[in-house]
Amino acid sequence: MFAVEAKELSKVYGKEKTIAVDAVSFSVKQGELFGLIGPDGAGKSSIFRMLTTLLLPDGGEASVAGLDIIKDYKEIRKRLGYMPGKFSLYADLTVEENLNFFATVFGTTIEENYHLIKDIYVQLEPFKNRRAGKLSGGMKQKLALCCALIHKPEVLFLDEPTTGVDPVSRKEFWEMLKRLKLQGISILVSTPYMDEAALCDKIALIQGGKILSIDTPSAIVEAFPSNLFALKGPSMYTLLQATNNCPMVEHAYAFGEYAHVILREKEQSPDALLAYLVEKDFTALEIKRIVPSIEDCFIRLLR
Amino acid sequence: MKQFLSFVRKEFYHVLRDRKTLFILFGMPVVQILIFGFALSNEVKNSKLLVFNQAQDEASAKLINELEVSNYFEIEKVVGSYSEIHQTFKQGDIRLALVIPANFGSDLAHQNKASLQLINDASDPNTATTLNNYVNIIVQDFLAQNYPSAKSPIAILPQTRMLYNPQLQGAPNFVPGVMAMILMLICVMMTAVSIVREKENGTMEVLLVSPFKPILVILSKAFPYLLLSLVNVTSILLLSVYLLDLPIQGNIFMLYAVSTLFIITCLSIGILISVLTNSQQVAMLISLMGMMLPALLFSGFMFPIENMPLPLQVISNIVPSKWYYIMVKGIMIKGLGISSLLKETGVLVFITTVVLIISIKKFKIRLA
Numbered sequence: 001m002f003a004v005e006a007k008e009l010s011k012v013y014g015k016e017k018t019i020a021v022d023a024v025s026f027s028v029k030q031g032e033l034f035g036l037i038g039p040d041g042a043g044k045s046s047i048f049r050m051l052t053t054l055l056l057p058d059g060g061e062a063s064v065a066g067l068d069i070i071k072d073y074k075e076i077r078k079r080l081g082y083m084p085g086k087f088s089l090y091a092d093l094t095v096e097e098n099l100n101f102f103a104t105v106f107g108t109t110i111e112e113n114y115h116l117i118k119d120i121y122v123q124l125e126p127f128k129n130r131r132a133g134k135l136s137g138g139m140k141q142k143l144a145l146c147c148a149l150i151h152k153p154e155v156l157f158l159d160e161p162t163t164g165v166d167p168v169s170r171k172e173f174w175e176m177l178k179r180l181k182l183q184g185i186s187i188l189v190s191t192p193y194m195d196e197a198a199l200c201d202k203i204a205l206i207q208g209g210k211i212l213s214i215d216t217p218s219a220i221v222e223a224f225p226s227n228l229f230a231l232k233g234p235s236m237y238t239l240l241q242a243t244n245n246c247p248m249v250e251h252a253y254a255f256g257e258y259a260h261v262i263l264r265e266k267e268q269s270p271d272a273l274l275a276y277l278v279e280k281d282f283t284a285l286e287i288k289r290i291v292p293s294i295e296d297c298f299i300r301l302l303r
Numbered sequence: 304m305k306q307f308l309s310f311v312r313k314e315f316y317h318v319l320r321d322r323k324t325l326f327i328l329f330g331m332p333v334v335q336i337l338i339f340g341f342a343l344s345n346e347v348k349n350s351k352l353l354v355f356n357q358a359q360d361e362a363s364a365k366l367i368n369e370l371e372v373s374n375y376f377e378i379e380k381v382v383g384s385y386s387e388i389h390q391t392f393k394q395g396d397i398r399l400a401l402v403i404p405a406n407f408g409s410d411l412a413h414q415n416k417a418s419l420q421l422i423n424d425a426s427d428p429n430t431a432t433t434l435n436n437y438v439n440i441i442v443q444d445f446l447a448q449n450y451p452s453a454k455s456p457i458a459i460l461p462q463t464r465m466l467y468n469p470q471l472q473g474a475p476n477f478v479p480g481v482m483a484m485i486l487m488l489i490c491v492m493m494t495a496v497s498i499v500r501e502k503e504n505g506t507m508e509v510l511l512v513s514p515f516k517p518i519l520v521i522l523s524k525a526f527p528y529l530l531l532s533l534v535n536v537t538s539i540l541l542l543s544v545y546l547l548d549l550p551i552q553g554n555i556f557m558l559y560a561v562s563t564l565f566i567i568t569c570l571s572i573g574i575l576i577s578v579l580t581n582s583q584q585v586a587m588l589i590s591l592m593g594m595m596l597p598a599l600l601f602s603g604f605m606f607p608i609e610n611m612p613l614p615l616q617v618i619s620n621i622v623p624s625k626w627y628y629i630m631v632k633g634i635m636i637k638g639l640g641i642s643s644l645l646k647e648t649g650v651l652v653f654i655t656t657v658v659l660i661i662s663i664k665k666f667k668i669r670l671a
Contacts (some may be wrong), residue, residue: 049670052512053512053669054508054511054512054669054670055669055670056669073668074514077511077512077513077514078514080512082508082509082512084505084508084509086505087505088504088505088506088508088509089506089509090313090316090317090504090506091504092316092317092320092321093313093316093317097313097316100309101309101310101313102509102513104305104306104309104310105306105309105310105510105513105514105515106513106514106515107305107306107514147509148509
């Protein structure tokens with residue numbers, strides 16, 4: 001049995017029939033950390049809302065913990081933990097009151113499942129009498145995670161949990177997810193940050209409501225042809241234009257302070273490209289072969 | 304049950320921590336009672352009276368004294384000529400002048416008959432008429448006490464009795480009105496806004512994805528406002544009994560019972576609004592325009608329903624505050640029992656049931 005299984009799931013919005021989710025199929029195994037990776041507006045939240053029984057799909061079917069999302073929505077709601085993309089706790093209640101409230105709503109107590117949230121809650125404990133609205137972004141997300149976990153859900157749905165959170169807190173957050181996975185909780189997480197994709201067991205790259213690729217992060221990276229180079233030089237803009245005009249280049253794009261260049265031929269050396277650029281009056285160039293990141297794969301899949 | 308209580312406690316936290324709302328919630332009834340009780344009154348009190356006493360005898364002194372001890376008049380000054388009367392009127396300070404002719408006392412004693420002249424500032428005709436009536440009543444009293452043998456020249460003398468409110472105070476009318484208005488405002492608007500706020504903040508999303516029954520979410524939202532409204536009913540009643548000297552004639556438990564019924568009616572309307580809207584502003588506008596206005600216009604508190612054109616009279620029947628207003632007036636002022644108010648109770652129960660059924664049917668167990 002899969003923790004989450006979606007078959008041809010579709011969602012259409014409004015009178016203009018905007019397709020938000022287009023026949024998406026994927027499955028999350030028990031105890032797996034599955035990432036939906038994609039930019040804003042890719043349809044991640046719509047998928048989450050359908051799976052958490054908040055929205056009815058317009059096509060296809062899906063199950064959570066082996067239960068149908070349409071028929072068995074009441075049973076599913078007892079078994080899943082959901083953390084929406086927007087901060088959705090009571091800002092005028094303290095940390096402790098929020099947690100207590102959600103524990104009671106789910107028919108449990110903080111003490112009963114304290115072991116699940118202990119790692120996270122110790123960090124929140126010094127602020128337990130502070131109003132939730134006055135917490136920092138990272139603390140808010142940790143509290144929201146505690147509230148989603150307090151009833152020991154079988155499947156955890158986290159919609160962009162690290163958006164708007166500083167890099168250190170983001171790292172901590174992902175470490176917590178790993179520990180939760182070890183406790184046997186299946187986790188479906190979405191994020192627009194490509195660097196977080198490598199921390200998942202399996203990822204689905206998603207864009208415009210369609211899944212571009214589903215695999216383990218390493219398999220996705222391995223599927224990338226090994227002819228990716230990082231190029232650096234003065235006046236990046238004109239350099240990028242010239243590189244893209246070069247016949248042996250498949251695609252070149254800006255990537256931080258570098259330009260990433262994919263060459264057409266598999267085992268081609270970058271020397272020919274360098275020679276081409278020097279001929280075009282570019283100087284002080286620096287080029288090196290690099291291992292592709294998930295973002296490189298994503299950009300390539302988008303083309 | 305434990306879930307329900309925890310939810311209710313959370314709701315109290317929301318209300319008690321929002322100082323501004325709290326102030327409005329408990330301040331408004333007090334302020335309204337004070338305003339209606341002391342500022343916006345249609346009773347005419349302490350009107351300035353001018354006296355031109357040509358008689359200067361015992362009888363006239365007694366009459367002037369009677370006028371002065373009543374709450375209605377205050378003797379501004381005593382003059383000695385007609386021209387002075389006109390001058391004082393022109394200054395605009397006085398509303399009424401009383402001219403007592405010479406021989407007033409002896410005429411009364413010997414002929415059993417005397418005349419008085421009243422000069423009114425009739426630029427405000429209603430006030431002038433009211434003041435005339437006051438003087439008439441006081442003069443009749445004066446006659447009855449001092450000259451029981453004096454005969455009125457008119458053969459038919461209507462003996463008026465003002466039932467339930469012999470002093471024609473304003474309070475018996477506006478206290479039930481204010482109660483209906485306050486409860487309507489608090490119950491409808493506060494519930495609607497507080498439920499819609501959960502939708503806006505996204506907390507509804509989390510609550511829906513929980514084993515908590517959606518309908519319980521709604522009920523536990525409404526419950527705290529039921530309690531708060533009963534607190535308000537109590538404070539209004541305390542104010543009207545101790546500050547406005549308006550005793551409760553009927554059974555106080557029945558008064559609370561019908562208030563609870565009306566509060567439940569309002570809460571269900573608030574729930575319906577919250578089910579149908581998605582933003583706090585819209586919910587607030589609908590509650591104010593769609594609920595407060597009809598409550599003011601059609602309850603019979605400000606404008607008599609009998610004077611309205613028939614279509615409006617028909618519309619007024621679906622306004623819950625009209626029925627509550629009738630009931631509160633009945634119990635509080637007339638001291639009626641429940642047997643006289645069965646129809647009103649029935650109408651409120653019916654409205655509540657219909658509204659609740661619609662809102663449960665319309666309640667979304669999902670986001671869209």
